[in-house]
Amino acid sequence: MTFASAAIPPTVAILGATGAVGQELLTLLEERSFPLKQLRLLASPRSAGQTVAFKGQTLTVEPVSAEALSGVDVVLASAGGSVSRQWAPVAVEQGAVVIDNSSAFRMDPAVPLVVPEVNPQAALTHQGIIANPNCTTILLTLALAPLAALRPLRRVVVSTYQSASGAGARAMEELRQLSRTVLDGGEARSEVLPHSLAFNLFLHNSPLQANGYCEEELKMLNETRKIMQLPELSLSATCVRVPVLRAHSEAVNIEFEAPLSVAEARAALAQAPGVELIEDFEANRFPMPTDVTGRDPVAVGRIRQDLSHPQALELWLCGDQIRKGAALNAVQIAELLLEAAR
CATH class of the missing domain: 3.40.50.720 (NAD(P)-binding Rossmann-like Domain)
Structure with a gap:
């Protein structure tokens, strides 16, 4: 329709x-x-x-x-x-x-x-x-989908580093103001968020569930399963608010049903729609929130073999939460x- x-x-x-x-x-x-x-x-x-x-x-x-x-x-x-x-x-x-x-x-x-x-x-x-x-789910699935097309996924473990923008315009302004307060020697008292983000971070403040996960973390699980039509996908998330104004970041560990080489993964992500590869191992330069703020692509980089598991890869991504998210x-x-x- x-x-x-x-x-x-x-x-x-x-x-x-x-x-x-x-x-x-x-x-x-x-x-x-x-x-x-x-x-x-x-x-x-x-x-x-x-x-x-x-x-x-x-x-x-x-x-x-x-x-x-x-x-x-x-x-x-x-x-x-x-x-x-x-x-x-x-x-x-x-x-x-x-x-x-x-x-x-x-x-x-x-x-x-x-x-x-x-x-x-x-x-x-x-x-x-x-x-x-959800914003974090959108960014995650953009990186997972081209890799899942090469090898079936078995398990995903993700840690998010979520900016103030995810809590809205008032949270962004509060981060600006409280950062000035701390730099001026004052005490940061948050009114929009439960804790101050100025020179601080805290676990995501969405409601905690009986299983110990917060609502934001379960959104990533359930929404990723639905979007990718993988109802049995194993996924565990830890979501964190960080003192960044705009753009979320994620550290992602992906276990496949069979080994996938770093070269294959890198080639697939480099060609994936909505994805931009930012990798310079010699300079230790990988995606940062400032790379994607105000921009459309989700930046992916530091793709590497998980040393603890022959069928798993690690990667890092950043995406503008207000824009693509x-x-x-x-x-x-x-x-x-x-x-x-x-």
Whole structure:
């Protein structure tokens, strides 16, 4: 299912237009010359009335309502799970396709969970809602998919180093302010995050589950299984917040059913869509958050044989959480639907 060719160019609504991801969606729609009949900016009543520049025009943010969603073909939603659960069904009932960046629908069996470079065909099976995966999952699957095409995966162990951007614009600003406070000799008191990130790090603050894993870590497990159609994949994650403004990093250990050489893995990743190889072993230079901030590709490097296991490789990756980890992935899904409707 896709939207009708009569809806090209589509009327697009950004729900959560004033947030960090909403602002990035605006940038990407302009950068990628996404065809638009009309663009509507929607947010909570608290944010309504703000103005935003887009393609030389000044657009006013409207409060989300059934009326504001009427006549919309595509909704790019990034306003949180409760907002999506409330308004996504309303938009679908009025004929829109909702591409949702929250966790509200990701594990719903009837809702495709899509990374366009990994499982683009899944987007075309939607029944009105398409889920955008968690940021860390998107970055991980971009690296796993080209390798899984060469050898079946047996087990993945991943440690994440997640920037303040994953907690939103307010967390990013708090990191800036508290870093100044610490440098000036003051005490860092966090209000947005449970602990200060200024010159500090802490295990991810999503709710802990009975098995000792936090919600963020289980998202990586369950979403990766769904996207890659590997329901039995063994995956263990440890997620950490680090004092980086923007862009997440991941250390990944991948065990295969049969040995895969470093050379084969490197060649596959170098050619993989959405991936950029950054490796200079002589200079000890590998991907850093600053390499990918504000950029589309996920940078991968330091691919090496796991010395403890003949069928496992290690690699390191960095990706912009707001861009490919959220907004870009959503826009790419919308582009898939456009292409299918033409």
